[in-house]
Amino acid sequence: MKVSAIVYTSNTGFTAQYATLLSHQTGLPLHQLKECTLPQGTQVLYLGWLCAGKVQGLKKAAARYQVEAVCAVGMAPECDPAKLVGDNHCNGLPLFYLRGGYSPARVRGKYKMMMTMMKAILSKKTDPQSREALEAMERGADWVSVPQLEPVLNWLRG
Ligand SMILES: Cc1cc2nc3c(=O)[nH]c(=O)nc-3n(C[C@H](O)[C@H](O)[C@H](O)COP(=O)(O)O)c2cc1C
Structure with missing residues (x-):
């Protein structure tokens, strides 16, 4: 496994659902960014919901942990990967788009x-x-x- 934990930020629950599914499928521990007390520098997979093109919480997560890959959860049917990378300054990191929902x-x-x-x-x-x-x-x-x-x-x- 390339990371030792999954960390996420969700506003209405869709990102939380994906993070939970990933945790169940991999056995990796799951943490909400705002309550997360993992040691600084822990290698993590980060999931955040998209707000006006920005992955919420990514900056904060990257300042604390070693973010190895990012999942962006939005409502668009698909997403331009180059734009997502550019808007979120995560060049070189694997970046996955997941279609969540809208509540x-x-x-x-x-x-x-x-x-x-x-x-x-x-x-x-x-x-x-x-x-x-x-x-x-x-x-x-x-x-x-x-x-x-x-x-x-x-x-x-x-
Ligand atoms: C203010 C606002 C801005 C949003 N901006 C985007 C966006 O730029 N791209 C996108 O695909 N979805 C956008 N969405 C939709 C959310 O990303 C989508 O509902 C997502 O599944 C929410 O995840 P959550 O339930 O974990 O909070 C936006 C939603 C809100 C409320």
Whole structure:
């Protein structure tokens, strides 16, 4: 195994679900970043939810631990890997995109305000992707699936 723990940050639970699945499949211990007391420099796999293209908590995790690979959890059907690497300054690290979900009832505060603006922008668009995104934002969606973890598991075991 390339890491000794899984560390994650989740706002509404989808990233937590992926982190838990990975922990169950690998036997690696699981820690939430905000409560994590692992020793400085521990080699970890980090998972964070995407907010405006940024993997939440990654900077803090990288300052404390040796992040060996990153999973970004978002709601987009797919994600441009080069953009994800550039936006998150994680050149050279394995970076995996996982499609999580969207739970309108669990999004609060400033994040809710950001999504209200996003919905206003999307509601003026007519292309199928924008329609799908708007529908997910209004009704909620859950795309968490075990097969999406295959590349991450292969990397961990490789
Ligand atoms: C304010 C806000 C910004 C978001 N920005 C993005 C984004 O840039 N790209 C993306 O794919 N998903 C984005 N999402 C969707 C979340 O990343 C998605 O719901 C994710 O599954 C949340 O994971 P969590 O349940 O672990 O918090 C955003 C959600 C919110 C509330």
